[in-house]
Amino acid sequence: MRPDAKATQRVYRKRARRYELIHHIGTRFRDTTWRQEVAWLSAIESGARVLDLCTGTGLSAIEYLKVWEVKGIRDLRIVGVDHNNEMLAVGKENLAHLGLADRIELVFGDAMDMKRGQREESYVSFEDSSFDAVLSMCGVGEIEEPTLAFKEMLRVVKPGGRVVVIDVHEPVKGLTSFYTVQRWFWQTIVVPNILRRFWGAGDPSGMIYEIAETTFTDENNRQWAFETLVQVVRTDSWWLSLPINTIGIFCGKKIEQSLHSNRIGV
Numbered sequence: 001m002r003p004d005a006k007a008t009q010r011v012y013r014k015r016a017r018r019y020e021l022i023h024h025i026g027t028r029f030r031d032t033t034w035r036q037e038v039a040w041l042s043a044i045e046s047g048a049r050v051l052d053l054c055t056g057t058g059l060s061a062i063e064y065l066k067v068w069e070v071k072g073i074r075d076l077r078i079v080g081v082d083h084n085n086e087m088l089a090v091g092k093e094n095l096a097h098l099g100l101a102d103r104i105e106l107v108f109g110d111a112m113d114m115k116r117g118q119r120e121e122s123y124v125s126f127e128d129s130s131f132d133a134v135l136s137m138c139g140v141g142e143i144e145e146p147t148l149a150f151k152e153m154l155r156v157v158k159p160g161g162r163v164v165v166i167d168v169h170e171p172v173k174g175l176t177s178f179y180t181v182q183r184w185f186w187q188t189i190v191v192p193n194i195l196r197r198f199w200g201a202g203d204p205s206g207m208i209y210e211i212a213e214t215t216f217t218d219e220n221n222r223q224w225a226f227e228t229l230v231q232v233v234r235t236d237s238w239w240l241s242l243p244i245n246t247i248g249i250f251c252g253k254k255i256e257q258s259l260h261s262n263r264i265g266v
Ligand SMILES: C[S@@+](CC[C@H](N)C(=O)[O-])C[C@H]1O[C@@H](n2cnc3c(N)ncnc32)[C@H](O)[C@@H]1O
Pocket: 008, 012, 023, 035, 053, 054, 055, 056, 057, 058, 059, 060, 081, 082, 083, 084, 087, 109, 110, 111, 112, 136, 137, 138, 139, 142, 143, 144
C-alpha cells in the first residue's frame, strides 16, 4: 500500500504542533532511542555535513546532535529537509528556543527529487556526493515513491559515506511473542488505521530490503550502490508489544559498482 501524498501533507499540516507528542505516545517513547541509534550508525567525524531527510520538526536532528556531542564529534553542518511547511515552521521555532538554529538548518525540499530546486525556486537542490551521511527516521514510510528517494540518498551521499534509515516493520514469525495476535493487530489496526488513516502513510516493512538494491549512475557513467552494513529487524519484548513492537534498520555505505566485474569498495 503506497502512502497518499495529499493525505500525509494534510495530516502534518493539521498536526504539526502536536506531532512530537503523538509520535512519542504512539511509540511508547521508544522513538528517542531509535533516533539516537541512527546517529550511532552514521559513523561521521567532526566537520561532517549531514542530511536528515524527512526531518519533520527536526526532532531527530536534535537527538543525533546529542549523540555526536557525547562522542566528541564537533563542527557539524546539519541540514534537515521536509516538504511540509508547517512541520518546518514548528521545527524552526523549537530550534530557536533551544539555541540550535545556527547548528541545524531546516529547508523545504522533496526527498524524491533533490535537484528540484534547479527548476522551482522554493525547493532545495543538492549536488551529487555532497553529504558525509544521509539519515532518515520514520520518513521512508511516508514517501510516495520511496525508490526515487533511495536513489537520491545514494546520489547525494559521498563515496564511503553512510545512509541510515529506520522505520516500523511488520511482526516477524519466530521472533515476535504472540505472533498471531501481533500479526492480526498489524494487519487490521496498525496498517489500515494507524499508518494509513491516521498518518496517511504506507506499510514501510519492505523498505530495508528495497533500499539495499538501489543503484545510481552519475553523469560520468559511474555506477554506485550500497554495501549493506546493517539490515536488522528488531522486536521488543512482549510487555512493550502493542501498538508497534518491531522496527527495521538499514545502514549502507556508498560504493562504486563496476559494470564489468564485482563491486569495488571505496
Ligand atoms: C513521521 S514524520 C518523521 C519526522 C522526523 N524524521 C522524526 O523523526 O520525527 C515523516 C515526515 O516525512 C515528510 N515527508 C514525506 N514525504 C516527503 C517527501 N517526498 N519529501 C520530503 N519530506 C517528506 C513528512 O512531511 C513528515 O514531516
